[in-house]
Structure formats: C-alpha cells, structure tokens
Amino acid sequence: MNRKQKRLAVIAGGVGFIAVAVLLVMFALSRSVSYFYMPSDLADKPVGEGTRIRLGGLVEEGSIRRAENSNVLFTVTDGSGTVEVRYAGILPDLFREGQGVVTEGRFDGNGAFHADTVLAKHDENYMPKEVADRLKEDGVWEGRPARDC
Amino acid sequence: MTVELGLFALVLALAVAAITFVVPAVGVRRNSPQLMTVAVSGTLTLFALVALSFGVLIRSHLVSDFSVRNVWENSHSMMPLVYKFSGVWGNHEGSMMLWLLILTLFSALVAAFSRNLPNDLRANVLSVQALIATAFLLFIILTSNPFMRVFPVPGEGQDLNPILQDFGLAIHPPLLYLGYVGFSVCFSFAVAALISGRIDAAWALWVRPWALLAWLFLTAGIAMGSYWAYYELGWGGWWFWDPVENASFMPWLAGTALLHSALVMEKREALKIWTVLLSILTFSLSLLGTFLVRSGVLTSVHAFATDPTRGIFILTILALFVGGSLALFAWRAPLLRAGGLFSPISREGALVFNNLILTVATGTVLTGTLYPLVLETLTGDKISVGPPFFNMTFGVLMIPLLLAVPFGPMLSWKRGT
Structure with a gap:
C-alpha cells in the first residue's frame, strides 16, 4: 500500500469506529437516563x-x-x-x-x-x-x- | 499583619507572573538571551511568592485565626491538627490556592530541570506557564480571595463540613491536582512548539517524563478518591460515574493516550501533530474539570463548596485557553512536517489503535457528563446520566482495547510480521 492508501485505510477505520461510538451514545441516551x-x-x-x-x-x-x-x-x-x-x-x-x-x-x-x-x-x-x-x-x-x- | 502579607505576596505574584509571561516572549521574538533568561528567575520567584502566600494561609488555619473569613467558615479551634491542615483546601478559595501552588511548583521544576533545552523553547514554555498562572492569580484575587477579614472577630469557627473531616481530604486533592495541573507542562510545551513552528523527536523526549509524572499522580489521586468514596456512605461506591469523578477521569484517558502517542513520536518521529493536539486536549480537559467542579453547574454527590458567579470567570479562562490554543494549532500545525511511515500492523499501528479508542472513549464520557447540562439549559428537564449509560457506551468501547492490549507490545516497530 502506498502512503495515500494507508492514510485512507486509517481514516476509514477511525470514522467507522467513531460512527459505532456515536450510535452507542445515542442508543444509551435514549434508554438509560433517569429523570x-x-x-x-x-x-x-x-x-x-x-x-x-x-x-x-x-x-x-x-x-x-x-x-x-x-x-x-x-x-x-x-x-x-x-x-x-x-x-x-x-x-x-x-x-x-x-x-x-x-x-x-x-x-x-x-x-x-x-x-x-x-x-x-x-x-x-x-x-x-x-x-x-x-x-x-x-x-x-x-x-x-x-x-x- | 501576617495575613496581609499573604495577600501582598499574592498581588506581587500576579505582577511577577505577568512579567514572566511577557518578557521571555518578547525575548524570543527579538532573539535576546538576556530577556529569555528572565523566564527562569521569574518562574522561581513566582513559585516562592505563591508558596509564601499559601504558607500564610496554612498558618492562619493552624492557629485558628478566626479574623480570616476563610478560617472562620471552614475551621474550628477544637478540630484535630490534621483536619485544620487539610481543611485549608477543603473549601473553594483554599482549593484554588492549592491549584495555583501546584501549577507554579511545576513551572519551577521545569525551570530547574530544563538546562539542556534550547533557550527559546525553554523561554516559551515558561512564558505559557506564567500566562496560566496569571489567569488563575487574577481569578483568586478578584473572586476568591482567601485572606478576606471578618469584623468583629468571631470567637469560634463554623467548623469544617463533617463529611470532609477525613484523612482522604489530606491526600486526595493534592494528588489529584499534581496530576491534572501537571499536564499544564505538556500543554505549554505544545504551545511553545506551535509558536516556534519546529518540532522533532527530542520534543517528545522532553515532554514524556512530565506526562508520565502527571499521569502517575492523577492515577494515584483517582484511586485514592475512589477508595474514599467507597467507605463514605452515600457517595455512590468506588466508582459512580458522577460528574466530578468524570472530570478527573477525562484528563486521565486523554493523558494515557498522550503517553502512548509521545512514545511513537520519540521512537519513530511519527504522529507529531497528533501528539501536540493531545497535549492541548489533555490540559483543556483538566481546565474543563476545574470549571465543572468549581462552578457547581453540575450536580454531584460529592461535597463541594460552590458559587455559580465564579463559574463565569473560570468559563472565560477555559474559553480563552482552549480556544486560543486550538486556534494556534489550526494556524501553525500545517507548518510541522509529517513524520515517518509505518504499516498498519506494527507497534505504531497498534498505538494509533490505542489512541483512537481512548480518545473516542473520552468523547463518550464527555458527552455523558455534559448532556444533562445541555438538556437542562435547552428544555429545563433535570436528568441524570448514570452508570447504565456509561456501561453501555464506555464499557463496550473498552472491549476491543482490552482484547488488543496483550498483543500490542509483541509487535515490532515499523512493520510487524
């Protein structure tokens, strides 16, 4: 892989991970806060x-x-x-x-x-x-x- | 008279801090070694003055001088000596004094142990440290003067909150502050690097010991606080995901990431820009923590004396430092040259993975901590985000990290096969 492809792979991995985290946060906020x-x-x-x-x-x-x-x-x-x-x-x-x-x-x-x-x-x-x-x-x-x- | 000496030292410290901020910065610009050396003498003088002022405050507490409002409100003549002593920082004013003392202590340590640093870097670092000290000195003198007198002099003090009369108060806050104020050194190094536009592996070599020192103290401080909350009934057990606990945990997470990325930078000259950003973020989270704890905007189970009016002042300090350093980062970071190459499956790759997880996890803790505040401001609903939220988000995110931890150190640098 050249530099550009590697960077792209890292960015894609990072964005994917962050997306999972955001989904988790939204799911958890809708379920588990207490008023x-x-x-x-x-x-x-x-x-x-x-x-x-x-x-x-x-x-x-x-x-x-x-x-x-x-x-x-x-x-x-x-x-x-x-x-x-x-x-x-x-x-x-x-x-x-x-x-x-x-x-x-x-x-x-x-x-x-x-x-x-x-x-x-x-x-x-x-x-x-x-x-x-x-x-x-x-x-x-x-x-x-x-x-x- | 002695009490006025404490206030006088504090005002003098403000002047010295302002000089230590301005003169070395001008010195770097004009390339004048004489002006740059002011950084060292200024920093040491600043520490001496703040230490003198803090000593005067301790003395007032130890001799139960109830003519000082701070002592009258938080002490009692019959209290055991250890609580009279730890009661110095068991209140807002004293706590901020401890914050400042530790900040100037770290500045003094940098001044003393940085002889091998390039002159301009050293001057810039100490100048930034002095700027932080200036902001907090202004805060203390203008809004939280611990040397306020009270007349007529009361015969007896109002006593320290009984829940704070515990040995935990003697060690937990100092350790915690040594931790999160310690990250100010990494912040100052990052800002100094951005100002000069030069950064190399040696920078990481100088920063890493400070990050490690701060991290060790922060870890010990959190562990000690956890133990205290465990045996204190009604504080939610050893870990409760309380906003105040999160306030110390976020710099810890970011600091852990910083330790690892600084390692990559030191060994391989990679991740430079990222390491600089993490240094800024870690201390920004420390400042955010100070704001959350000291302003009382968030409700916590732990006992804190808070005053919302002071919150605005700390919020301004927070906005100036975080906004200013991030703006500087956006402007100057492109000047820093990108570092070495490495394959995704390598020691560096694993450390990038570690950093990704730790920073995203910090983000979820930040969201959970600030969400009630945002919601209350927008809709007026009072909610609490508790353990179920953090178990569902933070807990899940930590699983890949825990799975990867045993294998990371086995990978070799550059490429692992």
Missing part, C-alpha cells in the same frame, strides 16, 4: 411502573420508620406532595429528618417507591442542588441567609 422528580411532579405526570427515576425532596419530620431486615421507610416531601420511600440498606451518615435527600429507584405495581440508592448529595447547606433549586422556586425553603460580606 429527576419531586413528589408534587408525580401528581401531574405519573411515572410508569418500573421506570427508573431520581426522587428528591425533604425527609419529612418524624417519618423515618425502621422495619425488619434493615428496611427503612421514610417520607419525601416538597411541601405540596409526599411519597413514601422504602429502602433496604444503611443510610448515609448525614441522612436527617428535615434535610434534603435524593434517592434513586422505581415504583412497584402498588405505587410504593423502592429506592436502591440514597445519596448524601448536598452542599454546605445540607441541601442537594436540584432540591434546593425547586424548593426556592416554590418558596418552601429560602436557603441559609446570605452571608454578609
């Missing part, structure tokens, strides 16, 4: 059984209950809606009632939300960003008062 919901969203646009979502909000005061087999039940609220979450496992150290939380999981056929992940996802105000943005929009939570400079 973020707050409890009140679920009334407007219900989520189908088995669809993986992220659910965020505040852990309702006094809602944490422990069941057998290290199962935990707690309620996630955003002021206008609530969802009861079931989770089997150890909760993060900074999981508290009244603080923000983000969970990942699915609804089962009976409308119960089974979380497989509870994230300690927060900034220095102990509030996850998505939750903080929405709570501020809805006027439920103002955030820590701005520090004077």
Whole structure:
C-alpha cells in the first residue's frame, strides 16, 4: 500500500469506529437516563411502573420508620406532595429528618417507591442542588441567609 | 499583619507572573538571551511568592485565626491538627490556592530541570506557564480571595463540613491536582512548539517524563478518591460515574493516550501533530474539570463548596485557553512536517489503535457528563446520566482495547510480521 492508501485505510477505520461510538451514545441516551422528580411532579405526570427515576425532596419530620431486615421507610416531601420511600440498606451518615435527600429507584405495581440508592448529595447547606433549586422556586425553603460580606 | 502579607505576596505574584509571561516572549521574538533568561528567575520567584502566600494561609488555619473569613467558615479551634491542615483546601478559595501552588511548583521544576533545552523553547514554555498562572492569580484575587477579614472577630469557627473531616481530604486533592495541573507542562510545551513552528523527536523526549509524572499522580489521586468514596456512605461506591469523578477521569484517558502517542513520536518521529493536539486536549480537559467542579453547574454527590458567579470567570479562562490554543494549532500545525511511515500492523499501528479508542472513549464520557447540562439549559428537564449509560457506551468501547492490549507490545516497530 502506498502512503495515500494507508492514510485512507486509517481514516476509514477511525470514522467507522467513531460512527459505532456515536450510535452507542445515542442508543444509551435514549434508554438509560433517569429523570429527576419531586413528589408534587408525580401528581401531574405519573411515572410508569418500573421506570427508573431520581426522587428528591425533604425527609419529612418524624417519618423515618425502621422495619425488619434493615428496611427503612421514610417520607419525601416538597411541601405540596409526599411519597413514601422504602429502602433496604444503611443510610448515609448525614441522612436527617428535615434535610434534603435524593434517592434513586422505581415504583412497584402498588405505587410504593423502592429506592436502591440514597445519596448524601448536598452542599454546605445540607441541601442537594436540584432540591434546593425547586424548593426556592416554590418558596418552601429560602436557603441559609446570605452571608454578609 | 501576617495575613496581609499573604495577600501582598499574592498581588506581587500576579505582577511577577505577568512579567514572566511577557518578557521571555518578547525575548524570543527579538532573539535576546538576556530577556529569555528572565523566564527562569521569574518562574522561581513566582513559585516562592505563591508558596509564601499559601504558607500564610496554612498558618492562619493552624492557629485558628478566626479574623480570616476563610478560617472562620471552614475551621474550628477544637478540630484535630490534621483536619485544620487539610481543611485549608477543603473549601473553594483554599482549593484554588492549592491549584495555583501546584501549577507554579511545576513551572519551577521545569525551570530547574530544563538546562539542556534550547533557550527559546525553554523561554516559551515558561512564558505559557506564567500566562496560566496569571489567569488563575487574577481569578483568586478578584473572586476568591482567601485572606478576606471578618469584623468583629468571631470567637469560634463554623467548623469544617463533617463529611470532609477525613484523612482522604489530606491526600486526595493534592494528588489529584499534581496530576491534572501537571499536564499544564505538556500543554505549554505544545504551545511553545506551535509558536516556534519546529518540532522533532527530542520534543517528545522532553515532554514524556512530565506526562508520565502527571499521569502517575492523577492515577494515584483517582484511586485514592475512589477508595474514599467507597467507605463514605452515600457517595455512590468506588466508582459512580458522577460528574466530578468524570472530570478527573477525562484528563486521565486523554493523558494515557498522550503517553502512548509521545512514545511513537520519540521512537519513530511519527504522529507529531497528533501528539501536540493531545497535549492541548489533555490540559483543556483538566481546565474543563476545574470549571465543572468549581462552578457547581453540575450536580454531584460529592461535597463541594460552590458559587455559580465564579463559574463565569473560570468559563472565560477555559474559553480563552482552549480556544486560543486550538486556534494556534489550526494556524501553525500545517507548518510541522509529517513524520515517518509505518504499516498498519506494527507497534505504531497498534498505538494509533490505542489512541483512537481512548480518545473516542473520552468523547463518550464527555458527552455523558455534559448532556444533562445541555438538556437542562435547552428544555429545563433535570436528568441524570448514570452508570447504565456509561456501561453501555464506555464499557463496550473498552472491549476491543482490552482484547488488543496483550498483543500490542509483541509487535515490532515499523512493520510487524
């Protein structure tokens, strides 16, 4: 092969590989992203059984209950809606009632939300960003008062 | 008074950085050895000033001087000494100071260990390093001054975020920064080569040790972070494809590709232009990572103090450096002569294959990391792109690489039979 043919072969191989990668990315983006919901969203646009979502909000005061087999039940609220979450496992150290939380999981056929992940996802105000943005929009939570400079 | 000394050193460092950027560049243009040597003394002075400033910040934290806002917000007098120390970079301002300290440390190392370099290349490299330092010094002084005072002086600090009171904070960020700031040296060498329009195998010989050093630190930093996230509940386990994890992983992937292509260039004088481009891309991804982590535009499970207003400033730095270096590349790269020939099935061919896979894989990680940001800006939908996406794309792309890895080193240079 001369120089030109070799270069062409390399370019063809490269373009082919990139095309495969682009197809994979498009396929994966259409299948495997999870949307973020707050409890009140679920009334407007219900989520189908088995669809993986992220659910965020505040852990309702006094809602944490422990069941057998290290199962935990707690309620996630955003002021206008609530969802009861079931989770089997150890909760993060900074999981508290009244603080923000983000969970990942699915609804089962009976409308119960089974979380497989509870994230300690927060900034220095102990509030996850998505939750903080929405709570501020809805006027439920103002955030820590701005520090004077 | 000591605290003001820290700020004073920082302002002085800005002046020195600006001089170290301008004077050697003019020196190269006028072919004046006197002006070019300013690069070395300027770089060493710059490092000394930044180190002094960083030392003052450490001292304020260690003695719990709550008249400094940064200490008051992130420390507590009863905290163990190790957390008082690591708490220096457990916040935005301190973290940027550490970034700058490591940048100037690398510049100083280049200045000290580059006596065998051609004078003009050395001057250009140090000049570009000084330009990066100037940008970040401006950023720190204008938006993230760690030496801000608070009055009346509070009696007690607000404490460091408890999740950061961990030995991981003492070693993970410094290692990570030594890694991705270390790639700035490769970037500066690439820009210097483009400015002079000359590049040969010796260039790769000088760049490869720096790339290897940065890569080693980055690998250790990611591994350490992974271990920390593994035992910290709620951080998603050892690898979660979280945006912040991806931010450090992308320079790692590009850096790995760079190590391999620099090898081809050093041994065979091939892939020159590609190696220069990879050097630019690797550090650009480091800058992108700094932007993603520091601006808070992406939501992450890891605890970071963020302030969106500062994001604009870093975004400007990012745009100037990435845009500027790529424009320079587009303009000057055609001047660099194409290198040696090799057959597709050879050591070089295998390394090209390796580079192709690694860069495409970097592209998929970049897409997955930025997609939620783009979608939220366009439609307002909040989504998360998690492990299923990356397993389906990155995971699949790595299969041919893993299959090829055992055979690559067995091939001979130039042609393998």
